[in-house]
Amino acid sequence: MILTLVEHRNGKVDEVSLELLTFAKKLNQKLNTKIGAVILSHQAKELAAAFTTLAIDEVIVAESPAFQNYTPELYADVLKKLVQSKNAKAFLFPHTPLGTDIAPKLAASLKVGALAGCTGFEFESDKPVFTRPVYNGKLQAKVTLESSPLILTMERGAFKKYEEKGQSIITPIAYDVSHIQGSPTQPRYKSLGFREAQKTSVDITKAKIIVSGGRGVGKKENFQLIKDLAQALGAEYAASRPVVDNEWVERDRQVGSSGKVVSPTLYIACGISGAIQHIAGMKKSSVIVAINKDPEAPIFNVATYGIVGDLFKILPIMIEEARKLKHG
Ligand SMILES: Cc1cc2nc3c(=O)[nH]c(=O)nc-3n(C[C@H](O)[C@H](O)[C@H](O)COP(=O)(O)OP(=O)(O)OC[C@H]3O[C@@H](n4cnc5c(N)ncnc54)[C@H](O)[C@@H]3O)c2cc1C
Structure with a gap:
């Protein structure tokens, strides 16, 4: 079986869980096995509803108050037992803080390798060759990955x-948490709760003009140039992903397939x-x-107008001209 972990928070499934299923389906073209989505939650059965109408084989639910918050030892133990009982060929996790925490723990407990941050794969002689930036x-x-099961984050x-519609069965798994170090009865790692990062009120999807900066900006301090041009034009500023990953700009200003x-x-x-x-x-x-x-x-392939040159020379001129226009 190929297993995928369903990530969820506050009773909502993270859409990355559905992307994992597409990955699983593609992998299954050669692995020829079944696909199961795994939900660990104190309200797992409610969350399962989003998966039972999809063309996968099983929705495996472990429902317990112990799963209300993420507890690494507990998760690793349940998932290890699941891998063994389902004879899993692969276990796919989202490349999120949760996925990147649990996948290597599971791999270590099974004494197999793990791959982080996978973005795709191709079959070479029936063997998946994964790509990661x-x-x-x-x-x-x-x-x-030479070991089995394949454990990776996507x-x-x-x-x-x-989105392929179908019908899958729900398989509830009973799980006794009392023997685990880290379980609510013997806490080693205790989750005290979840605090959402403060959201800024900006919604770049509604902006009429956007000035966007990429890695070519060089460093955080230089991003001020992008902000200055945006201000002079009455625009919003935005960024490519590396800029956001480097924390030069807030995440809700990222443009692209994994942004806005x-x-x-x-x-x-x-x-x-x-x-x-x-x-x-x-x-x-x-x-x-x-x-x-x-x-x-x-970028010039999609540009209406292209300027080949150094942004540090061009942007100050544009800012000056835009300010002149604004102030008459
Ligand atoms: C699954 C996945 C999802 C992704 N999602 C996103 C996403 O949502 N959004 C996103 O943006 N990326 C995303 N990426 C990353 C994407 O593949 C690229 O790595 C990224 O877009 C590159 O950002 P960049 O253009 O800022 O940097 P680079 O590719 O490094 O380009 C920098 C550019 O700046 C130019 N430059 C350098 N100095 C100057 C200068 N002084 N003046 C003028 N030009 C200069 C260079 O010529 C170069 O073209 C994703 C990748 C993966 C694998």
């Missing part, structure tokens, strides 16, 4: 949400190469202006 996405590593946005999809009347891309994941989030903009010092940058 390395060096901040500059290179793509191709990796095979990047958000790497696969489409699984925007369609302003004007999108100014500064120091953004134009990777497909970024293009997916902004290609519907009415007018796209790209500023990049590399004339071969793929």
Whole structure:
């Protein structure tokens, strides 16, 4: 069986759980086994409803008050037992804080390898060869896992949400938590609760003009140039994913397949190469202006107007001109 972990919070399933099922289906083209989505929760049966109408084989639910908050030892123990009882060929996790915490724990307890941050795979002689970005996405590593079951985490946005309708059965699993270190009776790791990061009120999807900065901006302090141009134009500022990953800009301003999809009347891309994941989030903009010092940058393929040059020379001129226009 191929197992996937359903991630959820506050009674809501995270959509990455559906992307994992597409990954599982694709993997199953050669593994030829069954697919099961695993839900650990104090309200697992309610969450299962979102999966029973999908074309997968099983929705495996472990319902217990002990699963109200994530407890690593408890999760690892349940999942290990599940892998063994289902004779799992693979267990797929989302590349989220939870997934990246539990996948290596499970792998270690099974004494097998694990792969983190997978974005795709291809079969070579019936064996999956996984791709994962390395060096901040500059290179793509191709990796095979020699041990079984395959344990890996998948990047958000790497696969489409699984939508194929069907009917799957619910398999409840009874689980006694009392023997586990870390269980509510013997806490070693105690989850005190979950605090949502403070949300900013910005919604870039509604902006008419967006000035977006990429890795070409160089460092956090330089991002001020992007903000200045945005302000001069009465626009919102946004960013590519590496900028967000480097914490130069808040996550809710990320444009792309794993960020927001925007369609302003004007999108100014500064120091953004134009990777497909970024293009997916902004290609519907009415007018796209790209500023990049590399004339071969793929962003120019979707740009209405392209400026080949150094953004540190071009942006100050644009800011000045925009301010002049604004103030007459
Ligand atoms: C599953 C998955 C999901 C992803 N989701 C997203 C997403 O939602 N959004 C997203 O953006 N990316 C996403 N990515 C990452 C994406 O693949 C690229 O790595 C990323 O978009 C590259 O960002 P960038 O263009 O800012 O950086 P780079 O690719 O490093 O490009 C920087 C550009 O700046 C130019 N430059 C450098 N200095 C200057 C200068 N002084 N003046 C002018 N130009 C300059 C360079 O020529 C280069 O073209 C995702 C990747 C994966 C695997």
